[in-house]
Amino acid sequence: MSLREESTSPLAPLVFLHIPKTAGQSLIESLKEHFPASDSLALYVPLLPVDGFEYKQNVLSSPSLIVGHFSYGLPNRILGNLSYRYITFLRHPYARVISQYMFDRDYYFASSLEYDQSFKEEIFSLSPICFIEKIKIWTYDNCLTRMISGVGGSLPVGYIDLSILEIAKGNLENFFFVGFQESYQDSLQELELKLGIKITENSKNRIQVERIKEILTKDEISQISKPSDRNKYDLELYNWAIKNYFIKNKGNE
Numbered sequence: 086m087s088l089r090e091e092s093t094s095p096l097a098p099l100v101f102l103h104i105p106k107t108a109g110q111s112l113i114e115s116l117k118e119h120f121p122a123s124d125s126l127a128l129y130v131p132l133l134p135v136d137g138f139e140y141k142q143n144v145l146s147s148p149s150l151i152v153g154h155f156s157y158g159l160p161n162r163i164l165g166n167l168s169y170r171y172i173t174f175l176r177h178p179y180a181r182v183i184s185q186y187m188f189d190r191d192y193y194f195a196s197s198l199e200y201d202q203s204f205k206e207e208i209f210s211l212s213p214i215c216f217i218e219k220i221k222i223w224t225y226d227n228c229l230t231r232m233i234s235g236v237g238g239s240l241p242v243g244y245i246d247l248s249i250l251e252i253a254k255g256n257l258e259n260f261f262f263v264g265f266q267e268s269y270q271d272s273l274q275e276l277e278l279k280l281g282i283k284i285t286e287n288s289k290n291r292i293q294v295e296r297i298k299e300i301l302t303k304d305e306i307s308q309i310s311k312p313s314d315r316n317k318y319d320l321e322l323y324n325w326a327i328k329n330y331f332i333k334n335k336g337n338e
Contacts, residue, residue: 097167097168097169098147098149098150098151098160098167098169098170099116099120099149099150099151099169099170099172099261099280100151100152100160100169100170100171100172101113101116101150101152101153101172101173102155102156102157102171102172102232102233103152103153103154103173103174104154104173104174104175104176104181104228104229104232104233105154105181105185105188105224105228106181106184106185106188107173107174107175107176107181107266108174108176108266108269109174111269112174112273112276112284115284115285116150116152118285119280119282120149120150124148124149124150125148125149125150125151125152126148126150126151126152127151127152127153128151128152128153128154128155128159128163129154129155130153130154130155130156130159130237147164147165147167148164151169155232155237156231156232156233156234156236156237157232157233157234157235157256158235170261171259171260171261171262172260172261172262172263172264172276173233173260173262173263173264174263174264174265174266174269174272175263175264175265175323175326176265176266176267176323177266177267177323178227178228178229178316178319178320178323179316179320180266180267181228181229182217182225182316185225185228186208186213186216186217186225189208190208190209204220204222207219207220208220218315221241221242222242223238223240223241223242224238225242225315225316226242226243226245226315226316227249227316227317227319228316228319229253229322229323230245230249230250230253230319230322231245233253233256233257233322234249234250234253234256235252235256236249236252245318246318247318249318250318250321250322253318253322254322257326258329261279262275262276262279262280263326263330264276265326265327265330
């Protein structure tokens with residue numbers, strides 16, 4: 086059975102595993118138009134260590150839509166082993182890391198968050214290259230592989246290996262839909278067909294134009310984008326997904 090031939094009950098809850106910086110907020114806004122708030126659940130597990138964090142279960146026992154930043158398998162752990170229709174969007178790992186850096190620099194740590202002042206100081210004092218190479222936050226260390234495998238931030242930076250990559254591939258084979266940020270419009274059209282709904286695009290949920298060139302030089306972008314060992318498992322997972330989802334699907338049109 087190929088990845089695209091898998092069938093899943095249309096009544097199963099839809100789970101959008103939102104990997105950071107993959108244009109996922111755009112899709113969430115569109116999905117909200119088809120799922121009432123009373124039947125939806127948002128799960129946003131902190132992507133950075135926060136002392137004392139504990140998930141408090143929502144009163145919903147079986148929502149029709151689950152969205153948020155969380156790793157594969159969390160809905161099963163908190164709501165039970167139901168049948169879920171997982172969907173996600175992927176993005177080239179190097180482009181995603183650049184976008185993650187921009188987001189952290191421009192937004193997240195421009196505020197007065199107090200739980201990690203050292204992170205805030207480093208992101209504004211170090212060069213982009215030094216910061217990305219030095220920082221010990223898992224969102225910069227094979228984030229795609231971590232979230233899709235289910236390990237998330239439970240493993241320290243540098244501990245992702247081939248066994249975790251294989252788990253991620255196995256999980257991705259069971260996804261109802263996998264889209265690609267680089268082919269966003271084509272992916273949305275495919276998702277519309279699979280869900281039988283119209284996904285609205287408007288000014289509110291368009292992909293935001295990132296200000297990369299305002300902060301990073303061409304040389305810095307080139308250095309960040311070049312292949313490195315740090316995100317090598319994400320690169321392999323991404324290329325595997327392109328081959329097994331995007332290219333195969335295009336070949337069947």
